[in-house]
Amino acid sequence: MKIRLLDIAHARSGDKGDTANVGVIALRDEWYPILVRYVTRERVAEHFREVIKGKVERFELPNLFALNFLLHGALGGGGTVTLRTDAQAKVYSSATLRMVFDVPDAEARAAKLPEYRP
Amino acid sequence: MSRVVRIAAGQGFWGDWLEAPRRQVEGGPIDYLMLDYLAEVTMSILQKQMQRDPLAGYARDFITQMEGVLPAVLDARGVRVVANAGGVNPRGCANALLEMARGAAGHEKLRVGVVTGDDLLPRIDELIDAGHAMANMDTGAPLASVRDRVLSANAYVGAPPIIEALDRGANVVVTGRCTDTALILAPLMHEYRWPVDDWDRLASGIVAGHIVECGAQSTGGNCAYDWSTIPDLENIGFPIVEVAEDASFVVTKHPGTGGRVDVHGVTEQLVYEMGDPKQYFTPDVIADFTTIRIAADGKDRVRVFGVHGAPPTDMLKVSIAYRDGYKAVGTLVYAWPDALAKAKEADRIIRARLEKLGLSFDLIYTEYVGATATHGPLAAIPADLPEVQLRIGVRGNDRKAIERFTREIAPLVLTGPPGVTGYAGGRPKIEEVVAYWPALVDKSVIAPSVSILTT
Numbered sequence: 281m282k283i284r285l286l287d288i289a290h291a292r293s294g295d296k297g298d299t300a301n302v303g304v305i306a307l308r309d310e311w312y313p314i315l316v317r318y319v320t321r322e323r324v325a326e327h328f329r330e331v332i333k334g335k336v337e338r339f340e341l342p343n344l345f346a347l348n349f350l351l352h353g354a355l356g357g358g359g360t361v362t363l364r365t366d367a368q369a370k371v372y373s374s375a376t377l378r379m380v381f382d383v384p385d386a387e388a389r390a391a392k393l394p395e396y397r398p
Numbered sequence: 399m400s401r402v403v404r405i406a407a408g409q410g411f412w413g414d415w416l417e418a419p420r421r422q423v424e425g426g427p428i429d430y431l432m433l434d435y436l437a438e439v440t441m442s443i444l445q446k447q448m449q450r451d452p453l454a455g456y457a458r459d460f461i462t463q464m465e466g467v468l469p470a471v472l473d474a475r476g477v478r479v480v481a482n483a484g485g486v487n488p489r490g491c492a493n494a495l496l497e498m499a500r501g502a503a504g505h506e507k508l509r510v511g512v513v514t515g516d517d518l519l520p521r522i523d524e525l526i527d528a529g530h531a532m533a534n535m536d537t538g539a540p541l542a543s544v545r546d547r548v549l550s551a552n553a554y555v556g557a558p559p560i561i562e563a564l565d566r567g568a569n570v571v572v573t574g575r576c577t578d579t580a581l582i583l584a585p586l587m588h589e590y591r592w593p594v595d596d597w598d599r600l601a602s603g604i605v606a607g608h609i610v611e612c613g614a615q616s617t618g619g620n621c622a623y624d625w626s627t628i629p630d631l632e633n634i635g636f637p638i639v640e641v642a643e644d645a646s647f648v649v650t651k652h653p654g655t656g657g658r659v660d661v662h663g664v665t666e667q668l669v670y671e672m673g674d675p676k677q678y679f680t681p682d683v684i685a686d687f688t689t690i691r692i693a694a695d696g697k698d699r700v701r702v703f704g705v706h707g708a709p710p711t712d713m714l715k716v717s718i719a720y721r722d723g724y725k726a727v728g729t730l731v732y733a734w735p736d737a738l739a740k741a742k743e744a745d746r747i748i749r750a751r752l753e754k755l756g757l758s759f760d761l762i763y764t765e766y767v768g769a770t771a772t773h774g775p776l777a778a779i780p781a782d783l784p785e786v787q788l789r790i791g792v793r794g795n796d797r798k799a800i801e802r803f804t805r806e807i808a809p810l811v812l813t814g815p816p817g818v819t820g821y822a823g824g825r826p827k828i829e830e831v832v833a834y835w836p837a838l839v840d841k842s843v844i845a846p847s848v849s850i851l852t853t
Contacts, residue, residue, distance in 0.1 A: 290623040290662065294671035297536050297836060303669020305662065307623075330775045339675050341688050344665050348672050356763065360439050360832050363727060363763035363791030365771040373622060375773045 281388040284380045284396035289315060291373035299334075300354035300369035302376045305346040312345040314391055318381050324349055327379050349376070402640040402648075403589045405582055405606075408467075409433040409481075410613025412440055412457050418613065418636045420466030423477050425652030428638060429589075431467060432581040433460065433481035434611050441575060442719030442832045444485035445519070445550040453494075455487030456572075461494050464570075471569050472504035480560060480581045484572045486519075486550060488512050489849075492572050496853050505853045511563025513573040515846035518551040518716060518839070525843065532716055532837035541837060547721040549832060553839060554715045556681030558594075559846035560584035566850055575717060577680050579607030582639070590643050594682075601685035601707025602645035604678065608685075609649055609667050609702070610637040616649060616667040618657030623666060630656025646703035648695055659698040668692075681714055681841065683707040713838040722833035723760065724800045727791035728807035729767075731820030734784050740815035741766050741788040747814050748790060748806055757802055759794040787820065793831065800828050 285304070288311050293302040304319060306312040321338040328336070334352025341348060355369055356362035366372070380396055388395070406428040408419035412435040422431055435457040448455030460483030470477040484491040492510045499505045518525065522545065525532065532541040532551075541548070552575035561584045563571045573581075583603035586592070592599045609616050616637045618628040635655025641647040649664055651657060668687065672678070675687035684707060691704035732740040745764045752762070765771040767787035769779045792803045804826045811818055 290666065292620070292622060292666040292670050296671060296673065297834060301669075301672050303666065303672060305623075305665050305669065327776070339672075341669070341675050343688055343690055344668060344692065346665060346669050348669055348675055350673065356761075358834060360834060361722060361725075361793070363725060363761060363793055365765055365767065365789065370620075371772045375776050378773065378776050 281383055281385050281393070282380055282396045283383050283388065283393050285319065286377040287394045287396060289377065291377055293369050293371070293373035293376070295355060295359055295369040298353055298355050298358040300351040300372040302349045302351065302372050303346055304349065304376060305344065309345050311391060311393070312342065314383065314393065315347055316340060318383060319347060319379065323379065323381060324376065327376070400642060402642050403430070403586060404428045404638055404640050405430040405432055405585055406638045407432050407434070407610035407613055407636055409435060410611065410615060411435065411437050412459065414613050416459065416463060419463040422636055422652070423467050423470035423475070425635065425655060428477055430585045431477055431479045432610070433463070433479065433483060434578045434581060435460065436482050436485065436575060438717055438834050439719055439832055441486055441550040441552050441717060444487070448487055453490050456485040456491035456494070457483040460491065461498050464495055465498065468499055468502050472502060472507050476569070478564065478585070479570045480585060481571070482573045482576055482578070482581060484512070484574045486517060486552070486574060488514050488572050488574045492851050495570065495572070496851060500853050508570065508853055509568045510851045511566065511568025511571040512849050512851060513555070513559040513563060513571065513576065513846055515559070515844060516552045516555050516575040518553055519548070522548060522551055525839065530839055530843065532718070532839055535836040535838065541718065541835065544720045544835065549719045549721060551716060551718040553844045554681060554717065555844060555846045556580045557584040557587055559848050561588045562848045563850070564588040566848065568850055578611035579604045579680055580682065582607035582610065583682055586641055586645070592645070595709070597683050597707035597709060598705060599645035600683035602647065602705040603641070604680055604683060604685040604707070605687070605690055605702060605705050606639045606641060606647050608678070609664060610639055612667065612670065613637070614657060615670065616664055617651045617659050618663060621658070621663045621666055623662035628658045632656065645705070646701065649700045649702065650698055659700055661692055661694050661700055664692060664700045679711070681710055683710055712841050714841050714844055716837045716839050718835035718837060719832050720835055722831045723793060723795040724797050724828055725791060725793040725831050726800050726804050726826040726828045727789060728804065728826040729820065730788045730807060730810060730818050732786050732788060732815065733817040733819065734782065737783045737786040737817070738766060738769055738779065740817060741786045744788050744810050744814045744818070745790060747810065751806055752803060755802060757799040758796070759792045759799060761793045763791050765789045797828065804828060
């Protein structure tokens with residue numbers, strides 16, 4: 281089953297130098313394990329492959345049902361240097377939530393995940 | 399009910415809602431008002447202002463805002479204010495405040511604590527000579543490589559000098575560069591006399607500071623969770639933390655204000671601008687954000703507890719700003735039909751003309767606002783857009799080349815694709831690029847000092 285991150289998580293993003301941070305939080309606590317399993321460092325790096333220049337790091341915050349991603353080389357040189365509209369990584373949050381990934385049907389149904397039908 | 403210290407946040411950055419500080423002292427009882435004005439590059443802007451005018455170099459909004467706050471400081475309410483409004487000239491800021499206050503009732507009670515010692519600009523050569531490389535934390539390059547272009551250099555100091563100012567009776571504390579979180583932690587340590595090595599309680603104070611330092615971002619502003627149901631944002635309440643002696647606290651806002659305080663919104667703020675959550679570095683303590691416990695505590699109330707901390711390192715972060723060339727950004731708006739195709743053709747033409755002129759830039763960067771500016775290639779672009787804004791920018795060290803670029807936008811109106819508008823703003827403005835250089839320095843070389851001034 282196709283799942284879109286926007287439908288199971290919310291997010292906020294910010295900047296530190298040329299790095300964007302994206303905190304991704306499960307909309308329901310019980311969906312946090314889905315985030316851990318499917319919103320991997322590799323998948324997020326693949327999602328942003330045409331957008332960022334550096335590597336991706338992932339940190340887990342099970343206490344907050346949240347993941348924190350650092351996207352390096354994400355801001356065209358950083359806040360004051362960049363020519364981008366999104367100089368401070370404010371909309372990397374929603375860009376992350378565009379991710380769509382596959383979850384086996386049985387697992388998706390058991391977790392009551394909303395199916396994504398484009 | 400056991401004792402709590404109520405600290406209100408009234409400003410999340412320089413340029414935040416002007417009304418917020420006054421609303422925080424008038425909306426209900428608080429003990430402290432904290433005001434954060436300094437972002438990473440604010441110091442360089444202030445340094446430039448002070449070079450033009452030795453009396454400037456601080457956040458002038460603070461003086462205006464204090465007109466609305468001062469009665470609460472001087473009357474029976476006795477609210478105390480902690481602000482990093484001093485920028486690169488804390489003493490000038492304090493003097494301007496005292497000047498403004500002189501006509502006010504009870505002004506003789508005003509005691510302004512001034513924290514200085516964070517400014518390393520006059521000491522850079524001495525520090526480099528003494529072996530403090532202040533290497534760029536991202537690239538590893540030594541500061542010496544950009545030494546002649548440095549505009550400002552400030553160490554992030556922690557809570558101790560603010561505590562000292564409060565201990566000495568200051569009812570307004572004005573600092574230069576300090577950590578945003580120290581503006582919250584210091585009043586708590588002053589009130590509760592927590593030992594300086596009580597890492598868990600200190601870490602909890604840091605978490606409280608992190609939650610409120612961006613103002614209304616913890617009370618419903620910029621909140622992605624169910625955003626359209628957040629009530630009355632035009633009347634948004636800024637955050638207040640009610641901190642107990644054990645350092646657990648409740649995040650809330652004044653009754654009757656708009657916005658929303660709930661677990662989802664506070665969690666969004668907790669993960670904002672986060673690095674490794676196990677190691678949230680401050681000069682006072684390292685907070686472990688993976689130990690935070692958070693729970694709903696009634697309407698517009700969220701309880702935070704259980705935070706653990708560890709001893710800080712021997713280093714302080716230094717925020718350095720240096721000149722790094724110039725940039726300019728120009729825009730034109732193209733209308734239906736074929737809006738995006740026309741904007742792309744205009745971009746091609748500008749680039750071809752710049753190339754023919756033999757101008758070189760470090761970067762020419764184009765966005766199509768309405769199609770690619772926010773999510774780039776991740777967004778599918780709908781056919782038949784009603785309009786697209788061409789937004790083209792250049793960056794480089796050759797000011798003349800940048801200047802020539804600014805004259806290549808308007809000609810497109812008569813020499814390029816049709817259906818173009820939105821050029822009334824005139825030629826793009828040339829901006830000096832101020833780049834950011836994060837570094838570390840030994841704590842031992844920074845000795846903040848505190849003085850108390852009165853009217």
